[in-house]
Amino acid sequence: MKRYSAFSIIKNGLAGHKHWERAWRDPKPKKAYDVIIIGGGGHGLATAYYLAKNHGITNVAVLEKGWLGGGNAGRNTTIVRSNYFREGNTAFYEHSLKLWEGLSQDLNYNVMFSQRGHLNLYFTPAQRDALARRYNTMRLNGIDGDWLTRDQVRKMVPHLNYAEDARYEIMGGYLQKRAGTARHDAVNWGFARAASNLGVDIIQQCEVTDFITKAGRIVGVNTTKGEIRAEKVGMAVAGSTSLLAHKAGLGNLPIESHKLQAFVSEPLKPFLDTVVVYANGHGHFYISQSDKGGMVFGGNIDGYNSYAQKGNLPIYTDVASCAMNIMPALGRIKVLRQWAGIMDMSMDGSPFISKTKIPGLYLNAGWCYGGFKATPGSGWCFAHTIAHDAPHEINKLLTLDRFEAGIHIDESGHGPFPKAH
Numbered sequence: 115m116k117r118y119s120a121f122s123i124i125k126n127g128l129a130g131h132k133h134w135e136r137a138w139r140d141p142k143p144k145k146a147y148d149v150i151i152i153g154g155g156g157h158g159l160a161t162a163y164y165l166a167k168n169h170g171i172t173n174v175a176v177l178e179k180g181w182l183g184g185g186n187a188g189r190n191t192t193i194v195r196s197n198y199f200r201e202g203n204t205a206f207y208e209h210s211l212k213l214w215e216g217l218s219q220d221l222n223y224n225v226m227f228s229q230r231g232h233l234n235l236y237f238t239p240a241q242r243d244a245l246a247r248r249y250n251t252m253r254l255n256g257i258d259g260d261w262l263t264r265d266q267v268r269k270m271v272p273h274l275n276y277a278e279d280a281r282y283e284i285m286g287g288y289l290q291k292r293a294g295t296a297r298h299d300a301v302n303w304g305f306a307r308a309a310s311n312l313g314v315d316i317i318q319q320c321e322v323t324d325f326i327t328k329a330g331r332i333v334g335v336n337t338t339k340g341e342i343r344a345e346k347v348g349m350a351v352a353g354s355t356s357l358l359a360h361k362a363g364l365g366n367l368p369i370e371s372h373k374l375q376a377f378v379s380e381p382l383k384p385f386l387d388t389v390v391v392y393a394n395g396h397g398h399f400y401i402s403q404s405d406k407g408g409m410v411f412g413g414n415i416d417g418y419n420s421y422a423q424k425g426n427l428p429i430y431t432d433v434a435s436c437a438m439n440i441m442p443a444l445g446r447i448k449v450l451r452q453w454a455g456i457m458d459m460s461m462d463g464s465p466f467i468s469k470t471k472i473p474g475l476y477l478n479a480g481w482c483y484g485g486f487k488a489t490p491g492s493g494w495c496f497a498h499t500i501a502h503d504a505p506h507e508i509n510k511l512l513t514l515d516r517f518e519a520g521i522h523i524d525e526s527g528h529g530p531f532p533k534a535h
């Protein structure tokens with residue numbers, strides 16, 4: 115496929131945009147591949163891309179039961195950051211952020227990565243101290259992070275509620291300048307196009323219904339488009355992880371499926387040029403403004419297990435009141451759209467990029483609220499793990515058996531109570 119360039123835009127513009135090629139091929143599935151990736155979300159597509167690009171493994175199929183990006187990859191609030199605290203997460207998320215920084219050039223596709231900064235507000239001395247610990251740890255690990263006083267926050271985001279009798283009085287904030295947002299559809303389409311260009315078959319409307327094993331080893335999958343064989347199968351199915359894990363014989367994983375909602379308002383003139391967030395005992399809220407002007411925001415998970423991709427009203431009102439706490443001006447805007455995605459909540463809040471006890475079967479899951487930012491890093495590390503049958507140094511702690519060993523990476527997990535996140 116031809117490269118996108120300024121020249122191709124001008125040429126196709128002059129021709130009435132009638133001659134653009136398909137962004138990716140639409141092949142029929144072959145009988146067998148070297149590697150099958152289940153799940154055509156960002157993580158599955160990124161894995162296929164890096165298998166081909168970094169490891170020369172191009173005989174790969176991505177099997178997606180719906181359409182690309184129809185899962186969480188196309189439903190999230192697009193925040194990208196690397197302000198993690200625990201060993202196991204810090205290096206991984208920073209690696210992912212570095213990949214984001216060159217992703218549009220690498221994929222030859224504008225993923226609209228915008229390093230507009232991520233501002234974490236605090237309202238109490240205890241929150242300040244907890245965040246100081248986190249941001250100091252980041253700096254010791256070579257990750258950028260700045261502490262802002264209340265006046266500095268006010269200068270940066272004048273529309274917040276700085277009243278001294280505000281319900282939550284803003285004391286200051288912590289900023290990661292290199293963090294920001296990206297356009298989720300573009301990320302999925304960019305990885306799909308680049309993977310397809312390298313020879314990966316992307317098969318949509320192809321649900322994996324079961325696994326085929328021989329002598330305890332995975333040798334393929336049954337799908338709604340027939341049997342497809344492969345020596346290696348990687349699962350990247352987010353909210354459907356538990357369902358497929360049972361079919362594969364992995365039993366109960368330390369993962370629960372929960373709904374997380376997102377909200378988008380009517381478009382406004384430029385109003386907010388950074389990502390604003392608060393959490394830790396004062397509710398949970400994050401907001402940014404999209405390039406089309408809509409305010410994009412969200413809060414906590416709905417709090418009970420479900421596979422419905424729509425949210426409940428109590429969380430809707432909870433998120434609205436969180437918004438009003440810090441930005442009363444938002445009370446005058448209309449919410450245009452709302453939806454939910456199914457989160458693969460791990461019990462310690464950290465992910466798995468891992469081999470499994472079944473030879474030939476690999477697991478990518480447990481992303482909780484935070485898998486969008488991980489997309490390139492996750493694909494990069496999962497591809498390495500599949501290609502070498504061993505984790506990379508960066509994901510060596512993100513193993514499934516850490517729960518058996520009792521070595522949890524308790525980033526923000528609340529043990530067996532994900533609803534308490």
Ligand SMILES: Cc1cc2nc3c(=O)[nH]c(=O)nc-3n(C[C@H](O)[C@H](O)[C@H](O)COP(=O)(O)OP(=O)(O)OC[C@H]3O[C@@H](n4cnc5c(N)ncnc54)[C@H](O)[C@@H]3O)c2cc1C
Nearest residue numbers: 153155156157179185186187190191193322455485486487
């Ligand atoms: C409302 C919301 C807001 C969020 N906000 C953020 C944020 O701001 N920042 C951030 O970093 N993260 C955020 N996240 C989390 C992030 O979106 C996810 O962690 C990430 O997108 C997961 O990507 P994925 O590719 O693993 O999953 P998905 O995109 O869900 O992909 C999994 C795919 O597997 C497919 N599948 C399932 N079962 C099968 C089967 N049997 N056969 C074939 N295909 C199958 C599904 O159809 C789906 O397309 C948010 C999530 C939601 C829902």
